[in-house]
Amino acid sequence: MDFYLGLMQIIGVHTLLGLSAYCVLLTGQVSLAQAGFFAIGAYVAGMLTVLAQWPLVPALGVSAVVAGAMACAVGFPALRVKGLMLVVATIAFGEAVRLFFFNFTYQVQAGNLKLGPHGAEGFRQIRYFPENGWTTLDVMLFIWTVVALVMAGVWWLDRSRAGAVLRAVGEDELAAQSTGINITAVKVSAMTIGGVIAGIGGGIFAHYTTHIEHVQFGVVLATFAIAYPILGGLSNVLGTLLAVIFIQGFLIEGLRFMGDWRNLLFGGLIVLAMNVRPRGLLDAGAMLALKRLVVPSKDRNGA
Amino acid sequence: MDALDLIDAVQSVADGVLFGATYALLGIGFTLVFGVMHKINLSYAAASIGAAYASLLIVAGIKAPAILVFLAAAAAGGIIGGLIYLVGFKFIPLANPLATLMSTVGLLLLIDEIIVHTTAGVPLNYPALFSDVIVPVGPFNLRGDLMFVFALSCACMVVLLLLLYRTRLGLATRAVSQQPTASELCGISITRVNVLTFVITGVVGGIAGAMTGAAIGMLSPLLSLPLTVKGLIVTVIGGLGSIPGAIIAGLVVGGLENVFQFFRGVSERDLYIMMLLFAFLIFRPGGVFAMPVGRD
Numbered sequence A: 001m002d003f004y005l006g007l008m009q010i011i012g013v014h015t016l017l018g019l020s021a022y023c024v025l026l027t028g029q030v031s032l033a034q035a036g037f038f039a040i041g042a043y044v045a046g047m048l049t050v051l052a053q054w055p056l057v058p059a060l061g062v063s064a065v066v067a068g069a070m071a072c073a074v075g076f077p078a079l080r081v082k083g084l085m086l087v088v089a090t091i092a093f094g095e096a097v098r099l100f101f102f103n104f105t106y107q108v109q110a111g112n113l114k115l116g117p118h119g120a121e122g123f124r125q126i127r128y129f130p131e132n133g134w135t136t137l138d139v140m141l142f143i144w145t146v147v148a149l150v151m152a153g154v155w156w157l158d159r160s161r162a163g164a165v166l167r168a169v170g171e172d173e174l175a176a177q178s179t180g181i182n183i184t185a186v187k188v189s190a191m192t193i194g195g196v197i198a199g200i201g202g203g204i205f206a207h208y209t210t211h212i213e214h215v216q217f218g219v220v221l222a223t224f225a226i227a228y229p230i231l232g233g234l235s236n237v238l239g240t241l242l243a244v245i246f247i248q249g250f251l252i253e254g255l256r257f258m259g260d261w262r263n264l265l266f267g268g269l270i271v272l273a274m275n276v277r278p279r280g281l282l283d284a285g286a287m288l289a290l291k292r293l294v295v296p297s298k299d300r301n302g303a
Numbered sequence B: 001m002d003a004l005d006l007i008d009a010v011q012s013v014a015d016g017v018l019f020g021a022t023y024a025l026l027g028i029g030f031t032l033v034f035g036v037m038h039k040i041n042l043s044y045a046a047a048s049i050g051a052a053y054a055s056l057l058i059v060a061g062i063k064a065p066a067i068l069v070f071l072a073a074a075a076a077g078g079i080i081g082g083l084i085y086l087v088g089f090k091f092i093p094l095a096n097p098l099a100t101l102m103s104t105v106g107l108l109l110l111i112d113e114i115i116v117h118t119t120a121g122v123p124l125n126y127p128a129l130f131s132d133v134i135v136p137v138g139p140f141n142l143r144g145d146l147m148f149v150f151a152l153s154c155a156c157m158v159v160l161l162l163l164l165y166r167t168r169l170g171l172a173t174r175a176v177s178q179q180p181t182a183s184e185l186c187g188i189s190i191t192r193v194n195v196l197t198f199v200i201t202g203v204v205g206g207i208a209g210a211m212t213g214a215a216i217g218m219l220s221p222l223l224s225l226p227l228t229v230k231g232l233i234v235t236v237i238g239g240l241g242s243i244p245g246a247i248i249a250g251l252v253v254g255g256l257e258n259v260f261q262f263f264r265g266v267s268e269r270d271l272y273i274m275m276l277l278f279a280f281l282i283f284r285p286g287g288v289f290a291m292p293v294g295r296d
Helices: A002-026 A034-051 A058-080 A085-103 A136-159 A161-171 A172-179 A181-207 A221-233 A235-254 A261-276 A284-294 A294-301 B002-037 B044-058 B066-088 B097-120 B142-168 B168-178 B182-183 B189-218 B221-238 B243-264 B266-283
Strands: A109-110 A113-114 B133-138 B139-145
Touching: A002 A034, A002 A136, A002 A161, A002 A172, A002 A181, A002 A221, A002 A235, A002 B097, A034 A058, A034 A085, A034 A181, A034 A221, A058 A085, A058 A181, A058 B266, A085 A221, A085 B139, A085 B221, A085 B266, A136 A161, A136 A181, A136 A235, A161 A172, A161 A181, A172 A181, A221 A235, A221 A261, A221 B044, A221 B097, A221 B221, A235 A261, A261 A294, A261 B044, A261 B097, B002 B044, B002 B139, B002 B142, B002 B168, B002 B189, B002 B221, B002 B243, B044 B066, B044 B189, B066 B097, B097 B221, B133 B142, B139 B142, B142 B168, B142 B189, B168 B182, B182 B189, B189 B221, B221 B243, B221 B266, B243 B266
Parallel strands: none
Antiparallel strands: A109 A113, B133 B139
């Protein structure tokens, strides 16, 4: 049972990561910096609960603010460039963050233990959950409460006027600009929202793994972050969730019985999925079909 | 800093510049595909390493000289390049840039895993030419194998430039990269140009992979991600679509890498490269050889 609860935790945290990339992708920008914001969130939240003895929720709040501020600061220069340039600029930023933590050591003596991040060895002993007697179920419920809140927030954002503005910039920048939308402001806001969500996700990630190190936040994680929304489709936040379940639940855990062959299938299935459904698993057409299934009568009246 | 340190520093820069030739080749590959299709092929560096591995497989039976291994790598690279086009680009609508980005990511993971699966993740030795030759130049020593890597990469670049600027195929390629619709109206088959671009960049990538293996002395699946990042960096610093830019940027990045490594140690080396790149993108987003900005 604990295995499935653990899997649910992983899916929850990766959904947050995917949602952070979803916000940025709505404006048509491919950002591989999300893993960097995730890392900042993880380290900030971990240091606050371990070194400053803060409770978890305020620590997550601070990590969200710090990661969001960082995203905003990076967004201004980075979003001047587009396409491949932005991909490379954000890879550079993400790698710079990772390498910063690779060289970052700040430890304090606590009893006979040294606590805090220690360069290449990483940050051990983030023991907030076990120290406060949280069971796996508690942690899972906490993570999914946060995921549900964030998801509802992004859903609402998506349906509101702000979401329409984001999508307008994503569809056609020139057209959006000529209707009087400030493109830079929109993109930087999207980046900041993405940073905040990644910061929360990173903070939770640090606490359930209890040990973070720089290699976990590399290009691979950044690629996964954009893979979820792209694979799931950008029409809806549920697509991201579906893609996370598909990748983490099915491709990574579900295919474990295949042993070595699982990793081979992993890449192959992503390629296949993109060939079969280039606009994502849950694209606009699929959503429409789902709606028809749920409310068939209304649809018939409309048609 | 005394004289001995200075000599060491210059020596390491020279080694870095010689090795940078492989980065330049990778940068050219990224740039060519981007120029023709306006798409990023993220699986390119992984395919290059894959081609180098494939060359080892081809010559595993017979005891082949190193030069034959390199040729095999080039051929394998061409085949893999064609396959990548077929699997990752052919059937995906080009109007959707995210889909091809994702499919090449999938291919990157797939190629990596095929390598890990067939070799059980163990690094393999790769042959090199002139590895026992050391040319003394004043107080410095130039390694023979690195010199060969540099020379072969330069020859490869010259052939590529001739191909692009002196043949009909090159003319067609440049036409498609400038105006796809107009070139199609002139009777150029875009699909054919795309396939050939992938095969040609694949051959270049195969050579780059073989040269990387020859310079390091071994091949490991762990090489593909750092090489992807370095190749993208070179492409961007050199300016998108600019081949001379990619060549110079490759050599510069190779040299700078060793400068930072010499002064700040290997763990901080890439940190400075990344920060440099980020600053570069902000102040000069078009690359060193940026065209004057006009309307598109």
